[in-house]
Amino acid sequence: MSNHPKRITIFCGHYGSGKTNIAVNFALHLRQAHQKVSILDLDIVNPYFRTKDSQKELDAAGVELICSDYAGSNLDIPALPAAMQRPIADHNTFCVLDIGGDDQGAVALGRFADQIKAEGNYDMLFVANFFRPLTKTPQEAFAVLREIEAACHLPFTGIVNNSNIGDETAVEDILASGEKARRLSELSGLPLVMTSVREDLANAKALADENVFPLHLQEKLI
């Protein structure tokens, strides 16, 4: 990952591609070098498994979490809190935006698109997991990428390869997915920015050339 992150980093992708875990890890990573870091949960699609599940970790690290007042509650309502505007407008705060899956989820980002474009200091990264059934090929992933751009009115700037099959992910699986990620990079003309890997696999020698970003996964209760 670049040592000079943009002020706003946005994670978008197919639903279930791993955006939330990456966004939380990335925010914690940013906080090591920067005082003011906020993570914004713009997910209006997914009812369970939210950024809010990492609240304790984020609080402890001094990362501000802004999410729907109803996240984790019984209210199924696609509402975003007004407080999100503050860190997006404050040019001294690093923002990490966790966007809901697919084009439906990306709609929520559109509300900030003009502002983000005008400032011109953002990265929008497409999170790809080639083990997901509807994005098994670079072509399928590319179609989702274009749908998301159309829905949120922001162009992507890079790709994150987050290919995994949960607990059963092996180093070979990640290596094999690299080829698809590079093909997606060719198709889209976007750079492959990093390969996010579960932390216990991150130091594998075979992945030395893959620009690995280690992930500490959200705790599973079941």
Place this chain on the structure above:
Amino acid sequence: MSEKVLMKGNEAIAEAAILAGCRHYFGYPITPQTEIAAYMAKKMPKIGGCFLQAESEIAAINMVYGVAGAGKRVMTSSSSPGISLKSEGLSYLAGSDLPALVVNVQRGGPGLGGIQPSQSDYFQATKGGGHGDYKMIVLAPSSVQEMASLTVKGFDLADKYRMTAMILADGTTGQMMEPVNLSEVEVQHYDKPWAVTGTKMQREHNIVNSLFLEPEELEKNNFARFERYKTIEENEVMVEEYLMDDAELCVVAFGIAARVSKNAINEARKKGIKVGLIRPITLWPFPKKALLAAAEHVKQFISVELNMGQMVEDIELATRCKRPVTLCNRVGGMIPSPAQVLAAIEEADKGGQA
């Protein structure tokens, strides 16, 4: 590269249904099962299938009735309040002896309740829900892999016995993601000579109907249907027994509650407590024999449920109240923690009825 894919439980149901030959899906969105409809909406048009978002759950279940009558594999899915709406249709499907697969990814109730996971539709699924004397085959998956395998099994059983099979899942199993191998799917095929497919003037016409003008005729049909149910109770029970051989305590749990319970049982075993698990995979037919056999050697049953103890009654009936049955539960969208289940096991081990 591994053959597995990483799927949400809801996606696994949708993909497995397609693999099982289902080309007709009718539904209406409701959290936490909407991914099933979303997946069908994406995939069905690509494979020549029919995805249709109906104007209501009631419309959707009646579309299911139509396709089932024509002898095709058909599915609808919903979550608790939506299943209540479909219940009239479920009774009509039963009265007409039509095979269909209905998915309930349960959420908290009663009423509008909430969107978080629950198992409080156990009674509704296993005792009827709709009116009249009827049963549904009720399958309770506890992993994403089982969401897929039991969906296929559900279609097969529905066709085999000409009745509705229900996948009784919960919000967590629907939303969580796990590796799934879909290459293991094996699909059975059953002839449907009763289907209304057009006579081509070459046979007597078939009738699909739940109305009988003569009470004797209706009675005959009810008796015949319950003979079939008896066969199912004898032949189609599915149950997992875990560490039961030497068990002195027996946890009974299905679906997501069984996963939590397994963790608690493993912890209890480390402490030297002889506890095992009976996990009904079919909630109807209920694994009565396994429970009755366990009653011979365990001193207490602990039912772990995400409801107010609906399965407790079936355990008591199956074991003829030979041993006490206690309840360990959370409701309203909450899930019991492994620590809570462990505490209930420890309490039972001390001889107290937790």
